[in-house]
Amino acid sequence: MSNPRKRIIVQRPGGYGAFRIDETPIEDPRPREIQVDIKACGINFADVAVRLGLYQAARGAYPICPGLEFAGVVRDPGGHSDGFKPGDRVFGASRFGAYATAINCPAEHLWHLPAGWDFARGASFPVVYLTAYHALHEVGHLRESDRVMVHSAAGGVGTALLHLLRINGNISVGVVGRPEKAASAKEAGAEFVIDKSAGDLLRRAGDISPAGYDLILDANGASTLRLSYRLLSPGGRLLIYGFASMFSHSGRKNPLKLIWYYLRTPRFNPFDLTGSNRTISGFNLIYLFDRVERFRRIMDTLLKWDSAGLIPSMPVRSFSFEDVANAHQAIESGKSVGKLVLMV
Numbered sequence: 001m002s003n004p005r006k007r008i009i010v011q012r013p014g015g016y017g018a019f020r021i022d023e024t025p026i027e028d029p030r031p032r033e034i035q036v037d038i039k040a041c042g043i044n045f046a047d048v049a050v051r052l053g054l055y056q057a058a059r060g061a062y063p064i065c066p067g068l069e070f071a072g073v074v075r076d077p078g079g080h081s082d083g084f085k086p087g088d089r090v091f092g093a094s095r096f097g098a099y100a101t102a103i104n105c106p107a108e109h110l111w112h113l114p115a116g117w118d119f120a121r122g123a124s125f126p127v128v129y130l131t132a133y134h135a136l137h138e139v140g141h142l143r144e145s146d147r148v149m150v151h152s153a154a155g156g157v158g159t160a161l162l163h164l165l166r167i168n169g170n171i172s173v174g175v176v177g178r179p180e181k182a183a184s185a186k187e188a189g190a191e192f193v194i195d196k197s198a199g200d201l202l203r204r205a206g207d208i209s210p211a212g213y214d215l216i217l218d219a220n221g222a223s224t225l226r227l228s229y230r231l232l233s234p235g236g237r238l239l240i241y242g243f244a245s246m247f248s249h250s251g252r253k254n255p256l257k258l259i260w261y262y263l264r265t266p267r268f269n270p271f272d273l274t275g276s277n278r279t280i281s282g283f284n285l286i287y288l289f290d291r292v293e294r295f296r297r298i299m300d301t302l303l304k305w306d307s308a309g310l311i312p313s314m315p316v317r318s319f320s321f322e323d324v325a326n327a328h329q330a331i332e333s334g335k336s337v338g339k340l341v342l343m344v
């Protein structure tokens, strides 16, 4: 039996005009898959890279339905229900395909929606909190005494990082790109907030922590990486997990900017790393998507913290399914705070 389904498709990489909505029946779930009627899906910066054709993991996959996370209601639990039954409220992560009204999702990437969560919260949870936990605890080896700097502190991942740092008891410094985002970073838990548009990031960061920073989380790329490296304390760790500053705010690829930022991206010197006792790590969760055990373990911890009331709700701005171009425009503007979701 096949059921109707709408999907937002990027036919080929491009600007906002690249989106179209197609209507094709969804196939029956395969063994170990659960079919879910999607009610909301999260927008991530990676989706912009997918639309523009700049996401390595999506190469060769066009036409593609973007979307890495969703929340909805189980329609068909397939042959192996794994505790899921029709009508259950769930949320999950997917390797693309969540910009849709329905999805077949492997059971191991699906969780029951906690009581009290709406679909928007479920759709905005997995990517940013899994990323933040992985960054801090799996890659960053966070200690309670660490002084931590978080770039893009009012964005989706930035807010999740600050929430988890507060749970761990760390003093954190949030860096934002616009003065109007400072309040949001403060609210999320940053002890100090630096608005880098004022142009004195290095001085302000040094005033706040003269001994430097033990852990710095940077997904800007060329615009701040060199400075982040400079701000590390001896023994400090720099975590690189994105390159947002290579993007233009126009909704289109800017080849000159891409090349310029690529060339400006620092190539760190092993002699200097050794001599100054600094560590640089990078990660991209999309390439760890099959590490199911790890993600289930992390999500168990996150859901425990949530049920203990330790994770505050994240600011969420909703758009209608058809308004996907405006949702992308909002995240590309650099002005958004918290998460953006499409309501299906």
Ligand SMILES: NC(=O)c1ccc[n+]([C@@H]2O[C@H](COP(=O)([O-])OP(=O)(O)OC[C@H]3O[C@@H](n4cnc5c(N)ncnc54)[C@H](OP(=O)(O)O)[C@@H]3O)[C@@H](O)[C@H]2O)c1
Residues within 6 Å of the ligand: 043, 044, 045, 046, 127, 128, 131, 151, 152, 153, 154, 155, 156, 157, 158, 175, 176, 177, 178, 181, 219, 220, 241, 242, 243, 244, 245, 246, 247, 248, 249, 283, 284, 285, 286, 331, 332, 333, 334, 335, 336, 337, 338
């Ligand atoms: N490696 C991974 O596994 C992984 C997983 C999830 C996300 N990420 C990365 O983490 C970063 C944050 O993702 P998110 O979805 O939560 O987005 P977000 O932080 O909500 O939005 C992106 C932020 O990046 C900053 N930015 C810097 N240069 C920009 C530019 N040229 N255009 C637009 N924004 C720019 C802006 O904040 P400020 O101006 O305030 O700095 C903007 O608000 C992205 O780089 C994303 O690719 C990586």
